Amino acid sequence: MYEYLIAVFAYIFIYIILVVSLNLAFGFTGLVNLGHMAFFGVGAYASALLTLHGIPWYIALPASGLIAGSFGAVIAAITVRLKGDYFQIVALGLAFIAIAVSRNWISLTRGALGLPGIPDIIKNNFYYMLFLFAVALLSVVFLYWLTNSETGKIFQAIRDDETAAAVLGKNTYLYKVLSITISTFFAGIAGSLFAHYISFIDPTIFDLEFFVIILAMLIVGGLASISGSILGVTVISLLLSAISFVFTNISPELIGAMRQMLLMLILLLILIYRPRGMFGKVDV
Amino acid sequence: MMLLLRNVSKMQRIFEHARKSNRKNKNAILSISDISKSFGGVKAVNKCSFEVKENTITSLIGPNGAGKTTVFNIISGLAKPDAGAIRLEKKNIAGMPSYRIAQSGISRTFQLTKVFRNLSVRDNMLIAKKTNDEEIKKVLKGVYFEKSLDTIASELSYGQQRLLEIARALLMPHKLLMLDEPTAGVNPRIRQELRAILKNLRKEGKTILLIEHDMEFVMDISDRVIVLNEGRVLREGRPKDIVKDKRVLEAYLGK
Structure with missing residues (x-):
């Protein structure tokens, strides 16, 4: 039970970094980056590969943020000129490219076999959770x-x-690239922390199911609200974990399906009764 | 001796001429020459040329579809001209991105008001210029805007949003202010206020390019009127000459 709670909170802190950074692009800048998880995966793979090649974590962690952020900057520079829906489609396409690369660049990623044995940053899970808390706190303070x-x-x-911002002398293109760069930097950091926590990653890290959970946390918490994102992550994580306690004698596969049903139910209720989410400042 | 005097008077004439032409050049803040823009097969703007002089109000009038807003969009960089030159003072700004044109000194508003809906009145103003509450309040007061600085823009009425947008355009450092139908779609009280605002701006000696449909108002406030029709300048002159012009009446009312 104790170990389980530590795990729940460890995930909460990683998700907070991920959701708050997605909120920067989506909620605050209006860039619906459906490829956000690709940068989380890039960060995870970067950190795993660096540490597996003997580079210490305190270099690998910021480096994975920088690598994800650099990818983000390059891709944003090419795509943010696209309007609305087109940007979303291209961003989603990115996620699929990331999956294809991680599956097929066998010499680097070992394909579907994944990368096992990623070294811990801190052996003790409780202390690692505290470390995650500190990084999440720093990220939240910076983004706030x-x-x-x-x-x-x-x-x-x-x-x-955007037009009004441009005629007031703002280079909107550069600002959008900057927003995506910072957002993907933090996604990379979250990916790195995740990889060192579970010590094994494979291409399923890019799965859309995972992104749907992140998106639900963002929307339930509310767009353009950092406290909303923190609350959204906490509420959804706790509710999803609670299922395992309430239904102790159900098979694990069913638990997975029930989690998804619960998630969709929460999302539906929020969208009907509170379209701006719990603390949202703008419409979804 | 005579020769010397003749030379002196000749010199004087040359100086006088130079002074006049210099004043003429100095006066034109914006000069547009032969700009054209097509959308598909439609020529929205067709070799359009005119000037906006310093400290004057110049109004662009013309029937719907005459190309007035397209001209505005070309000047402010939201549409790229297919041909032609636009000079802001001496700088050619044709085809420059809109944010650089704004930085060069052209401020504008839109026919359909564009405020930052989810930002407060204060933050809307701060996007235009980094400044203190005092200056923001002063500019807002100048346009009879009376809501608090913390009000979220989407909570304002449409008329108040229009005033906020004009205040924002005024706050941004500029040489030329372009207003696209400021009195359209607002209630009569705000319409009256807008007229008063424009009169005040005229007194302050602002340089304004205005699109407006209310002829009585245009004739009252403008120093010069430019009539556009089918993307061309049909007639240009002082308001009292324009109202008498047959071709203008025909363009508006049909033959």
Whole structure:
């Protein structure tokens, strides 16, 4: 039970980084980056490969953020000129490219076999959870500061009306690339923390199912609200974990299906009764 | 001696001429020459040329579809001209991205108001210029905007949003202000306020390019009127000459 709770909170802190960073692009800048998980996966693979090749974690962790962020910057530079739906489709396409690469670049990723034996950052799970808490706290504080800064207000202005921001002298293209770069940097950090926690990654890390959970957490918490994202992650994580306790004598496969049903139910209720999510500042 | 005097008077004439032409050049803040823009097969703007002089209000009028808003979009960089030059003072700005044109000193509003819906009044203003509450309040007061700075823009009425948008355009440092139908779609009270605002701006000596449908108002406030029809300048002149022009009446009312 104790170990299980530690695991639940460890995941909560990783998800907080992931969801808050997605909120920066989606909620604050209006860039619906459906490929966010690809950058989480890139961070996880980068950190795994670096540490498996003997590079210490304290270099691998920031490096995986930088690698994911650099990919984000390049891809954003090419795609953010696309309007609305087209950007989303291209971003989603990215996720599929990431899956294909991780499955087929066998010499690097070992394909579907995955990468086992990723070294721990901290052996003791409780202390690692505290470490995750600290990183999540730092990320949240930074992103909170950013979204309230002049740059953050420009992100939000672009989300509300890009043309109006442009005729007020703002280079909207650069700001959008910047938003995606920062957002994917933190996705990479979350990926790295995740890889070192579970010590094994394979291409299923890019699965859309996983992204649906992240998206649900974001929407339930509310767009353009950092406290909303934290609450969304916590509420959904706790509810999904509670299922395992309530139905102790059900087979694990059924639990998985029940989790998805519960998730969709929560999402449906929120979208009907609170379309802006719990703390959302803008419409979905 | 005579020769010397003749030379002096000749010199004077040359200086006088130079001074006049210099004033003429200095006066034109914006000069547009032969801009064209087609959408598919439709020529929305067809070799259009005109000037906007310093400290004047110039109005663009013309029937629906005459190309007025397209001209605005070309000047502010939201549409790229197929041909032609646009000079802001001496700088050619044709084809530059809109944010750089804005930075060069052209501020504008839109026919359908574009405020940042989810931002407060204060944040809307701060996007235009980094400044303090005092200056923001002063500009807002100048356009008779009376809501608190913390109000979220989407909670304002359409008329108030229009005032906020004009205030925002005024706050951004600019040489030329372009207003696209500021009095369209607002209630009569705000319409009156907008007229008063424009009159005040005229007194302050602002340089304004205006699109407006209310002829009485246009004739009252403008220094110059440019009539567009089918993407071309049909007639250009002082308001009192324009109202008498047959071709203008025909373009508006049909033959």
